[in-house]
Amino acid sequence: MENxxxxxxxDQLALGVGWRELAKRSRAANRETALGEALGTVSTGIAEDVxxxxxxxxxxxxxxxxVKTSLAFxxxxxxxxxxxxxxxxxxxxxxxxxxxxxxxxxxxKKQLWxxxxxxxxxxxxxxxxxxxxxxxxxxxxxxAIEPFRERAGREAFGGPNAA
Numbered sequence: 001m002e003n004x005x006x007x008x009x010x011d012q013l014a015l016g017v018g019w020r021e022l023a024k025r026s027r028a029a030n031r032e033t034a035l036g037e038a039l040g041t042v043s044t045g046i047a048e049d050v051x052x053x054x055x056x057x058x059x060x061x062x063x064x065x066x067v068k069t070s071l072a073f074x075x076x077x078x079x080x081x082x083x084x085x086x087x088x089x090x091x092x093x094x095x096x097x098x099x100x101x102x103x104x105x106x107x108x109k110k111q112l113w114x115x116x117x118x119x120x121x122x123x124x125x126x127x128x129x130x131x132x133x134x135x136x137x138x139x140x141x142x143x144a145i146e147p148f149r150e151r152a153g154r155e156a157f158g159g160p161n162a163a
Contacts, residue, residue, distance in 0.1 A: 005120055009057050010065040012112050014072035016050045019105035021076040023047075026098040035095075035148045042102065042141045049109060052134070056116075059126065092156040099149035103142055110138040 023046045027039035057064060116122045117131035154160065 005060070006062045008120075009053075009060075009062055010068050013050070013053055013057065013064065014068040015105065015108070016046070016053055017069045018072040018076045019102065019109070020046045020050050021072075022098060022105070023102055025076070026095075026102065029098075030095070035145075038144045038148060042106075042144055045137060045141050046106075049134070049137070056122070056126065056129065060122075092152060096149065096152035096156040099145055099152050102145060103149055106138050106141045110135050113138070 020043070023039060023043035027036055027043045030036035030039055054064065113131050113134040122129065123131055
């Protein structure tokens with residue numbers, strides 16, 4: 001079973017690295033805006049979550065799979081070249097998709113912390129880790145960017161109240 005936990009944690013770490021890089025890219029693309037400020041906070045929180053996750057893995061004696069994290073890093077970079085409806089500029093679709101993917105990633109992170117706490121029994125093995133606080137932090141991250149995600153979706157798709 002410990003091998004399954006190692007595989008699961010390395011898969012989740014790779015995803016976390018991808019979300020971290022996406023958050024940094026999105027923050028840079030929206031700098032000097034209210035969204036950029038919110039993404040700065042979220043980006044810092046995601047980076048802290050990845051560091052917390054790496055620390056948990058070390059405490060559990062689980063080695064980091066550099067291939068998986070390197071592939072996640074490369075996949076995020078490759079995702080930058082996909083068509084977005086504009087040839088060279090940042091598009092409303094890019095903004096929406098970045099925010100949509102970030103919200104999905106943060107929601108999955110909430111599930112991750114609950115899984116580790118409840119199903120993997122880490123609350124018992126690591127009683128000093130406040131999994132509830134980690135879940136709450138993810139909720140705050142979503143709350144910080146959700147209004148911007150909704151606005152970006154309306155702008156991208158021409159929905160009600162589009163700017």
